[in-house]
Amino acid sequence: MTLTAPPQATSAPAAPPRDLSGRDVAIDVQHLVKxxxxxxxGTLLRPQFSESRAVDDVTFQVRRGExxxxxxxxxxxxxxxxxxxxTLLIPDAGTVGIFGLDVVRDEAQVRRLLNRVSVDAAFYKKLSPRENLLYSAQLYGLDRHVAEERAQVTLKRLGLKxxxxxxxxxxxxxxxxQKVAIARAFLTSPVIVLLDEPxxxxxxxxxxxxxxxVLELRDVHDATIIxxxxxMPEAERLCDRIAFISGxxxxxxxxxxxxxxxxxEGKTLEDAFIELTGEGLAEEEGE
Known part of the structure; x- marks a missing residue:
């Protein structure tokens, strides 16, 4: 019997390089701590606490359309x-700027510019996608007919019958x-989209x-996306740049x-992640 070595893992085709150097900075995160x-x-009257930094002095910038x-x-x-x-959590230190607006000081203005899709999106489950989306549209002051048309177009684009x-x-x-959650996020045509494990x-x-x-939103609507x-293949296919986060x-x-x-040479993105962070990735829900 002849034994052969298993095939080497290959990387997904990476996003083609795009020149964003002349573009405005859309997101500016400086020394963020949470x-x-x-x-x-301890005791009931004298409990003892320890502090754990979930975000520890993170700094980066994202340009418009990236x-x-x-x-x-x-x-x-x-x-x-x-x-x-x-704007769902207040930083303990550092700043987050969205097109020059501070997420704490200018919270109301920032919320009009962005929307978020999370892995645990909440809905009124007994209502239909139509009813959920129209309710969300009312909260944003969006015209009912515009919202319904936009929602149907988006859901069809995502493959919903x-x-x-x-x-x-x-x-x-x-x-x-999850497709309904994505449609809800884009009802208001946000210029910043935060996709948390969508x-x-x-x-x-x-x-x-x-x-x-996601690629269509970037290319057609010039959205800036986190x-x-x-x-790993998803990140390589979609992302212009990637950050590894650990601890x-x-x-x-x-x-x-x-x-x-x-x-x-010859290493995959997963190889790079493991070597640079000392950790592996697990496909699990939640954080």
Whole structure:
């Protein structure tokens, strides 16, 4: 019997390089810190706490029209970073600027510029996609007819059948619900989109539909996108630049080609991640 070596892992085709050097800075994160306190014993009247930094002195910039990927395992700080950028968490230190607006000082103005899609999107499950989306549109002051037309176009683009527009969400698959979450995020035509693991748990067809839609948003609508993911091929296909995050810190940043080059010829992006962070990636939900 002749034994042969297993085939070497190959990288997905990386996003072609794009010259964004002349573009405005859309997102400017400087020395961002967000910590949480956890109880570590003590008594009822004198509890003892320890502090853990979920985001630890993170600095980066994203230019208008760029897709910027943040790759890291569960618990690395990805979701906390997204929440701080989307005004859902107040930073303990540092700043987040969105087209020159501060996410704390100019919270109301920032919220009009961005929207967020998370892996755990919340809905009224007994209502249909149509009812959920029209309710969200009312919260943003969007015209009902404009919202309904925009929602139907987006859902069809994502592969949702027309009859599903009127069925209760609780009867839909996880993938279909996630497509509704993406449609809801784009009702208001945001210029900044924060995608927190938007394709986790989706079937291959749904994942591809979402990825194609993300590229279309960038190319047609000039949206600036932050994408957190576990999926190396997805990051290579979509992202202009990628940051590795581990223990709340950015360990490395660059194009997929630059990151692979940091660890040697013939290495994959996953090889680079493991060598630079000392961690592996797990395809699990949550943070």
């Amino acid at each position: 910590a949480f306190r956890k109880r570590q014993g 897709i910027y990927g943040v790759l890291g395992p569960n618990g690395s700080g990805k979701s906390t970073l997204i929440r701080a950028m989307s 027309e009859k599903a527009f009127f069925e209760p969400l609780e009867e839909m698959s996880r993938g279909m619900q 394709t986790t748990g989706l079937d291959p067809k749904s994942r591809r539909d979402v990825q194609e839609f 994408l957190t993911t576990h999926d 709340g810190k950015f360990v490395a940043e660059g194009t997929a080609e630059e990151l692979r080059g940091l660890v040697g």
